[in-house]
Amino acid sequence: MFNKLPRNLFSNKTLQIVMPGVLTVLLFGCAIFLYVLPAVEDSFMERELGKIRDLTQVVVNEMQHLQGRVRAGEMDADLAKNEAVKRIRSLRYGYGKKNYFWIIDTKGKLVVHPYLPVEPGQDMSGLSTPSGENLFSIFMDTVRERGSGFVEYDWQVNDQENAGAKTSYLLVFTPWNWLVGTGVYTEEIHKELLSLKQKGILTAAAVIAVVALLTLHLLRQTTRAERKKARVQDARGKLLKAMAESEERYRTVADYTYSCEIWRDPDGKMLYCSPSCQRVSGYPQEDFFKTPDLLERLIIQEDRALWQAHMADPCKTEGKPLDFRIKNSSGQVRWICHVCNRVFGKNGKDLGLRFSMRDVTQRRIVEEQLRHQAMHDPLTGLANRTLCLDRIHQVMQRAQRHHDYSYAVVFLDLDRFKVINDSLGHSFGDTLLVETGRRLNSCVRSLDTVARFSGDEFVILLDDLSLPGEAIRIVKRAREELHRPYVKDGHDIQLSASFGIVLNPTDNSSPEDLLQNANIAMHRARDGGHNRFKVFNVRMLDRAVDRLIMENDLRRAMDKKEFFLEFQPILTLRDDSLSGFEALVRWNHPQKGVVGPADFIPLAEETGLINDLGMWVLDEALKTLAQWRRSEPSAESLTMSVNLSGRQFSQTSLGENILEKLRKHAVPPNRLKLEITESVIMDNAETGLFMLSQLRKAGVQFAIDDFGTGYSSLSELQRLPVDTLKVDRSFISRIGLDSENREIVKAVIALAHSLGLNVVAEGVEELGQLSSLRELNCESVQGFYFFRPLGMTDAHRLIRNRRIDDSADDNDKSSGSFSA
Ligand code: C2E
Ligand code: CA
Ligand code: CA
Numbered sequence: 001m002f003n004k005l006p007r008n009l010f011s012n013k014t015l016q017i018v019m020p021g022v023l024t025v026l027l028f029g030c031a032i033f034l035y036v037l038p039a040v041e042d043s044f045m046e047r048e049l050g051k052i053r054d055l056t057q058v059v060v061n062e063m064q065h066l067q068g069r070v071r072a073g074e075m076d077a078d079l080a081k082n083e084a085v086k087r088i089r090s091l092r093y094g095y096g097k098k099n100y101f102w103i104i105d106t107k108g109k110l111v112v113h114p115y116l117p118v119e120p121g122q123d124m125s126g127l128s129t130p131s132g133e134n135l136f137s138i139f140m141d142t143v144r145e146r147g148s149g150f151v152e153y154d155w156q157v158n159d160q161e162n163a164g165a166k167t168s169y170l171l172v173f174t175p176w177n178w179l180v181g182t183g184v185y186t187e188e189i190h191k192e193l194l195s196l197k198q199k200g201i202l203t204a205a206a207v208i209a210v211v212a213l214l215t216l217h218l219l220r221q222t223t224r225a226e227r228k229k230a231r232v233q234d235a236r237g238k239l240l241k242a243m244a245e246s247e248e249r250y251r252t253v254a255d256y257t258y259s260c261e262i263w264r265d266p267d268g269k270m271l272y273c274s275p276s277c278q279r280v281s282g283y284p285q286e287d288f289f290k291t292p293d294l295l296e297r298l299i300i301q302e303d304r305a306l307w308q309a310h311m312a313d314p315c316k317t318e319g320k321p322l323d324f325r326i327k328n329s330s331g332q333v334r335w336i337c338h339v340c341n342r343v344f345g346k347n348g349k350d351l352g353l354r355f356s357m358r359d360v361t362q363r364r365i366v367e368e369q370l371r372h373q374a375m376h377d378p379l380t381g382l383a384n385r386t387l388c389l390d391r392i393h394q395v396m397q398r399a400q401r402h403h404d405y406s407y408a409v410v411f412l413d414l415d416r417f418k419v420i421n422d423s424l425g426h427s428f429g430d431t432l433l434v435e436t437g438r439r440l441n442s443c444v445r446s447l448d449t450v451a452r453f454s455g456d457e458f459v460i461l462l463d464d465l466s467l468p469g470e471a472i473r474i475v476k477r478a479r480e481e482l483h484r485p486y487v488k489d490g491h492d493i494q495l496s497a498s499f500g501i502v503l504n505p506t507d508n509s510s511p512e513d514l515l516q517n518a519n520i521a522m523h524r525a526r527d528g529g530h531n532r533f534k535v536f537n538v539r540m541l542d543r544a545v546d547r548l549i550m551e552n553d554l555r556r557a558m559d560k561k562e563f564f565l566e567f568q569p570i571l572t573l574r575d576d577s578l579s580g581f582e583a584l585v586r587w588n589h590p591q592k593g594v595v596g597p598a599d600f601i602p603l604a605e606e607t608g609l610i611n612d613l614g615m616w617v618l619d620e621a622l623k624t625l626a627q628w629r630r631s632e633p634s635a636e637s638l639t640m641s642v643n644l645s646g647r648q649f650s651q652t653s654l655g656e657n658i659l660e661k662l663r664k665h666a667v668p669p670n671r672l673k674l675e676i677t678e679s680v681i682m683d684n685a686e687t688g689l690f691m692l693s694q695l696r697k698a699g700v701q702f703a704i705d706d707f708g709t710g711y712s713s714l715s716e717l718q719r720l721p722v723d724t725l726k727v728d729r730s731f732i733s734r735i736g737l738d739s740e741n742r743e744i745v746k747a748v749i750a751l752a753h754s755l756g757l758n759v760v761a762e763g764v765e766e767l768g769q770l771s772s773l774r775e776l777n778c779e780s781v782q783g784f785y786f787f788r789p790l791g792m793t794d795a796h797r798l799i800r801n802r803r804i805d806d807s808a809d810d811n812d813k814s815s816g817s818f819s820a
Pocket of ligand 2: 643
């Protein structure tokens with residue numbers, strides 16, 4: 001029931017205070033009421049009695065009124081009395097309308113009594129109370145003095161029901177000598193009083209109960225509300241504490257974060273700026289609040305456009321890092337890595353931009369160092385291959401934008417660097433490379449790039465040339481500079497290099513292509529000899545392409561056994577007898593037909609195929625000789641000359657492989673003569689010499705091929721473990737032309753003889769040459785004048801038909817036998 005009452009009724013503070021108040025007042029009121037109850041009862045009695053008196057007075061007034069009319073003659077006295085009796089008889093009042101009026105005259109005769117079964121006029125003076133007192137006397141005693149008054153008595157006449165103590169009021173109406181009376185049962189007044197009292201008490205109790213209940217409920221509600229409030233307050237307190245802690249935590253995280261955090265609202269107002277901002281920028285936090293765009297102001301001029309472009313559309317660049325530089329308060333430039341994020345609140349509300357920044361200066365320095373390392377050669381400090389290609393790429397792009405842009409790429413390779421490296425040691429080689437880099441750098445302009453490409457290969461990028469001729473000028477200067485002797489640790493070394501130049505390339509080739517072309521030109525320069533340069537042209541490229549195809553073909557030829565040998569006879573001049581053959585390789589090319597060794601040996605050397613090919617030639621030559629030796633006893637004293645290339649000499653297993661072949665074909669080692677050029681011996685230095693002497697100990701003979709074309713001095717020859725000197729065709733062909741040439745050949749032959757070497761003259765084509773050689777005491781000849789290189793069958797036939805020189809046999813028997 002109370003729950004239905006409006007809540008605010010109870011939440012109303014006043015009510016909560018008033019209700020207990022009301023209850024207290026009520027209880028207090030009740031106490032007072034109870035205290036004054038007897039007095040109240042008395043006054044109630046008095047009031048009731050007053051009422052009777054007043055009513056009686058009214059009745060008497062009626063009688064007076066009737067008496068007045070009698071006096072006025074309007075009616076006679078009896079009528080008036082009858083009228084009065086009639087009116088009084090029916091008159092009722094009081095509790096249950098039970099009270100009535102009666103009249104007795106002063107003589108005791110009954111005038112009227114509504115209930116008594118007594119006729120009017122009957123004498124009532126003998127009427128007595130249950131205790132025996134004369135009632136009429138009591139009545140009369142009461143009214144005697146004042147004509148009226150109250151009387152209390154016990155009443156019981158005939159009817160027992162109406163017995164009880166009564167209080168009556170008596171009034172004498174003198175004109176008619178009537179005693180008018182009316183009475184109430186005292187008990188009834190008490191009953192009424194009691195009922196009123198009960199009603200009052202009940203009502204009061206009910207009211208008190210209601211108020212008490214209400215108060216109780218209110219109190220309960222209040223305590224509940226208080227408890228709830230306390231709980232809510234507690235929870236709120238906890239929440240606030242948690243929030244404060246969380247805020248504290250976040251702030252601590254933000255404040256102590258390594259990165260600078262800046263948060264600006266959509267209007268650019270600074271909302272947060274972490275303390276690290278001061279650490280990085282040197283400016284106090286307050287400055288960032290005072291000047292929200294302080295960060296932008298600190299960015300250095302060069303990076304500002306970058307920043308503006310990045311921030312032009314934060315949606316696009318959101319979360320993407322940007323590195324830029326700022327100038328801090330002490331004027332130092334610092335690298336900052338910055339990430340911008342948009343901040344959204346609940347319901348996607350735009351809360352502005354958050355900038356997270358870090359000082360990455362150290363990282364950038366390390367990166368710079370790493371980049372430098374990645375882009376530079378550690379030995380010389382020059383640009384490396386990667387950087388070189390990148391620079392060329394940039395120049396090519398520039399050249400595409402500007403039509404009259406001129407540049408050049410120079411590829412250079414040190415001549416004979418390998419020999420120096422092998423003979424003088426790698427650390428000396430390194431010193432030379434460093435010095436080379438330094439010298440090259442001294443010849444170029446600041447805008448040019450000198451790069452070490454690999455090993456002893458360098459590349460110079462000549463940028464933005466005023467004239468193409470300028471490139472040639474710079475290359476010539478570099479060539480001179482490199483050729484200046486290096487004096488180091490007592491060594492006096494003169495270096496040279498071969499240069500390939502690509503000038504103003506016009507096609508849209510790649511940097512790699514460009515370098516390749518420069519490399520091709522460099523090889524072409526080297527083909528012509530050392531210390532030269534060549535400018536690249538398209539024909540070289542064609543050649544290079546041809547070479548590439550050839551290289552492919554060559555690899556295939558090895559598998560398909562497209563090679564074969566021809567044998568050129570070598571004759572002893574003394575009696576024109578046959579002393580041996582030189583095995584010369586040929587290639588039966590499926591498209592080109594027979595290709596001479598001059599066209600593929602250099603390529604085979606370059607590609608390393610010469611190792612396999614050389615061994616094949618040796619095997620084939622020894623096999624052939626073995627066959628001849630088996631079928632022709634005279635062939636036993638014949639030698640087989642086999643050419644060895646320099647590349648083969650770098651193989652450490654070469655000596656063992658050769659001996660193995662000799663054993664395989666059961667050819668005595670002294671029947672094999674290996675032809676090598678001077679430069680091969682010189683270039684392979686110590687290791688080459690050692691292998692050579694090992695083979696020679698086993699009996700293998702050696703000839704120096706093409707003598708005269710190399711640079712070894714004659715005096716050096718004595719160091720070499722060789723048996724024969726083959727004078728190059730270029731000397732022989734000029735032998736008859738002038739006396740000077742003849743003198744040279746004469747001196748060479750004389751020297752060879754003094755060193756105990758025999759001489760073979762190569763390329764004898766004419767009788768004149770032959771005569772001169774005879775005069776100069778040259779031992780042997782080889783040339784078209786006698787024989788061109790012969791096929792196997794022709795050579796075999798020659799052995800059968802020709803006188804064989806067996807003098808060597810006698811000389812060499814002791815040293816050259818091979819026991820298989
Ligand atoms: P080479 O060792 O000087 O061989 C002699 C070359 O001179 C041969 O050329 C031969 O045909 C040529 N010749 C001989 N007499 C005359 C002459 O009277 N007049 C002219 N004009 N030429 C003459 P070929 O066969 O073309 O060989 C060229 C070079 O190829 C050889 O020069 C040699 O260096 C190299 N070669 C040949 N076969 C081999 C081989 O199996 N291994 C290696 N490494 N090189 C070889
Ligand atoms: Ca030869
Ligand atoms: Ca030769």
